[in-house]
Amino acid sequence: MTALLELGLALRRRRAEMGLSQARVAVLSGLSRQTVNQLEMGAVPDLGLNKAERLAELLGLSLRVETGLASPSRLPSRMSPLARAAATASVSYRSELPADELRRMLSTGEVPDRYAPHLHALLDDAPVSLLAALAGQLQEECGYAREQVWKRYRSLARRVKSLRGLWQ
Numbered sequence: 001m002t003a004l005l006e007l008g009l010a011l012r013r014r015r016a017e018m019g020l021s022q023a024r025v026a027v028l029s030g031l032s033r034q035t036v037n038q039l040e041m042g043a044v045p046d047l048g049l050n051k052a053e054r055l056a057e058l059l060g061l062s063l064r065v066e067t068g069l070a071s072p073s074r075l076p077s078r079m080s081p082l083a084r085a086a087a088t089a090s091v092s093y094r095s096e097l098p099a100d101e102l103r104r105m106l107s108t109g110e111v112p113d114r115y116a117p118h119l120h121a122l123l124d125d126a127p128v129s130l131l132a133a134l135a136g137q138l139q140e141e142c143g144y145a146r147e148q149v150w151k152r153y154r155s156l157a158r159r160v161k162s163l164r165g166l167w168q
Contacts, residue, residue, distance in 0.1 A: 005042045007052060007063070012040040014059040014132070018150045018166075028165055029055045058166070060128030081133035088130065089122035097122075106138060106152055111159060120160040123153060123167065 015025055022040070026033040031051060038044045039055075049063075056063050079087070086099040097118040105111050111119055123131075135149035157167035 003063075004039065004044055004047060004052075007047075007056065007061075008039040008042050008044070010061055011036070011055065011059060014061060015040075017135070017146045018059065019147060019154065020166075025055070025058065029058050031055065058128065060130075060132035062129065081130060081137045085122055085126060085130055085134045088126045089118040092121060093118055103138070103142075105156065106134075106149065107142065107144075109152060109155055109159075111156065116160050119156060120162060123157045123160065123162045124164050128166065 011025075015022070020028075022036045023033045025031075026036045029036070029051075035044065035047070036055075039047065053063055055061075080099075082099045082103055086097045086102045089102065090096045095114070097115055101112075101115060102119075102122075105115065105119060131153060135144075135146045135153075138144045138149050139146050154167050157164065
């Protein structure tokens, strides 16, 4: 499978999971809707590396060169995505957002006032790859469909008035 075909398939899956249209991905990535469509269909003959990286980053995907050697990025993290997300949300605050509280907010959609700034920071600043990993953990542990988790992210982002273009 060619790298562009693999990227196109991953793009289509993640875009659908996140509930984004091709047009929205195009606007956020600076590409045309036609290019996004052609990439998903495997019909793009060439796409520059900078464009591919920008598109992958937008959707929390990664492009990497496989050398066959172990790299630090391939080592398992000791923290679960939920724990990393809670830590990320807590970086700028004196009080910590407990991972269990974050799980509860993502499950119920209810945000206690004292944790609204934490959630705002998470949804505005966390890497999309972390949010995607968290969606995967919630799917595995709680049985939530990834699409439900992304929908909840969008709903919570509106509630805490996130400025990130991804949630618009």
